[in-house]
Amino acid sequence: MKKRVLKRMLCTVTAAAMTIGMAGCSSGEGTSGGDTEQETREITLSIGQSNYREESFTKIHDLALENIGIDVQYEFPPDAQGQNLLQTQLATGNVPDIAQINEPSDYGLYSAEENFVPLDDEEWVDRLAFDKSEIQSGDGHIYAMPITGFSGVMGVVYNKQVFEELKLDIPKTWDEFMNVCEVISESGRTALYLSGKDTWTIQITPMIFLANALDDRAEEVYDSILSGENKLADVPEFKEALEAFQDLCSSGYVNKDYTVGTYEDSKAKVASGEVGMIVSGEYAVTDIANKYPDAEIGMFPLPYNDVDKFLTSKYVFGLAVPKDSKNQEAALEFLNYMSQPECLELYLEENAVNSPYTDVESKNLNPVLQEIYDTYFAEGQTLPQVADMLGEFGSVNSDIFLQMYVEVASGGEIDSAISQLDSALAEYGHNAGLEGY
Structure with a gap:
């Protein structure tokens, strides 16, 4: 038949x-x-x-x-x-x-x-x-x-041709990264494209900021929040991460339409060279390779706090x-x-x-990802994402945290946002009978 x-x-x-x-x-x-x-x-x-x-x-x-x-x-x-x-x-x-x-x-x-x-x-x-x-x-x-x-690698996906044209090296520090953004912007391109319409993508940047700020303490701090020992307000690095994210969004290096940009747009624009970089996961590298085979794409850790590690998801x-x-x-x-x-x-x-x-x-592992697995993963140069911990709190991440990241990016009040997030975690933890809540 x-x-x-x-x-x-x-x-x-x-x-x-x-x-x-x-x-x-x-x-x-x-x-x-x-x-x-x-x-x-x-x-x-x-x-x-x-x-x-x-x-x-x-x-x-x-x-x-x-x-x-x-x-x-x-x-x-x-x-x-x-x-x-x-x-x-x-x-x-x-x-x-x-x-x-x-x-x-x-x-x-x-x-x-x-x-x-x-x-x-x-x-x-x-x-x-x-x-x-x-x-x-x-x-x-x-x-x-x-x-x-x-695996779940998350970091900066970039257009190699743009970097070569502008004679840019892979940044290893935050100052070097901001300089890369400046040079790309001066060339008439958007340095960094955020896709806020697909809110699941906009969380990646602040999650990297938080993990890098905590560095080797990341797992310990996430566990203390899950257990109810600490609140987000007790973690100064969380506020610092949100402030840094807000500053980045208002720096002029990010696309002005970041609240309506889509994940599909982000891949197409970095593949074409209209945009120099996006912050995304390994899936974007694979998607771009499949859909835009002529694009030359690479990936490096977002070096906030001068930390040279990839964010990963468990x-x-x-x-x-x-x-x-x-x-x-x-x-x-x-x-x-x-x-x-x-x-x-x-x-x-x-x-x-x-x-x-x-x-x-x-x-058919992409050579870009294979190199990351063989170096950063093999050497333990990775950090966990806070979203893994938030998965224990039902839909709080998708319903509240993701929207909060968009609001903070748009200039929202950070202390108020943190207070609302702590309240949401406490309410869910209590209703679900989580230990410590």
Whole structure:
């Protein structure tokens, strides 16, 4: 039977999510898997728009349909709407059969213990390339199947041609970085592009400032906030980080439309050389390499406080099965199949980051990222992001912190913002019964 690609729009209560449905045989019809006739079962898989790779997911769809008789309908909501959309779906019971989350940092956000199927006994667990405790919830269970390994590099993505034209070296200190911004601005370009419309991106710069200001104390300070021992107001480096971020946004080196700039704009502009730098993650390096193959892109740590370390995130991309899924058995079977080298290596070819499994190779690692893994990661020159800790506070990060960063960038009062953030953490911690609150 000839397979076809259908395009449609999936509407929900709060947002519209673009969907590609790759329908083969309708449910109940036979499809050929070798010489064996098998029933075709249909499931839905929701994955963030920036993580959806059409070529690889089309191939994965075709393999799953042919070999295990599962027809995967992909949904890929815009990144800015993804969290609220999934929260609404979980609250109403109108869920996809599989949903992408960041694990373990999103467990609290989505109340994983209540909403997702535990996956501890799935066959892929024994093949993990890292200790399973790193993706367990506080109750000791695993609630998502990893499709990437740990890395999460965040820093400055820059256009090498712009740097070469202007004879700029990679800055190692904050003064050197500000000088780079000045030279790029004098050339008629925007030095640094922020994409505040996609609020999840604008948080990266102040998070780097905070981690660099704390340096080796970062993990200790985050833990003290999580335990209720300290408030953000008790951490002077947090206020300093927000002040530095506000100063940067008013320096004239940042695009004036930073509140409406988008993540897609940021990648296109730095790839073209219209912009010299963006602050983003390794995913931007991969996206730019795929979409703009002629662009010469590099990456270096944002050297605030003269610290030469990359910010990292302690999570991986994972696929979770909601308890309200009407096709749990097929969803779990598909996850096991997707974890196999023949499927996951297709995804990692286009989303080239570390592999989560010992028997799955990430064959197409971008040389820029490979160099970072081989140097900064190998030498432990990394710092954790505060957002990992905030993941324990449900939607407080997405609902309150992200908007706060935009307001601070626009000149908002910092002491008042910190007070509101502490109140939000205290309220959530109390209501959730977190120890120390």
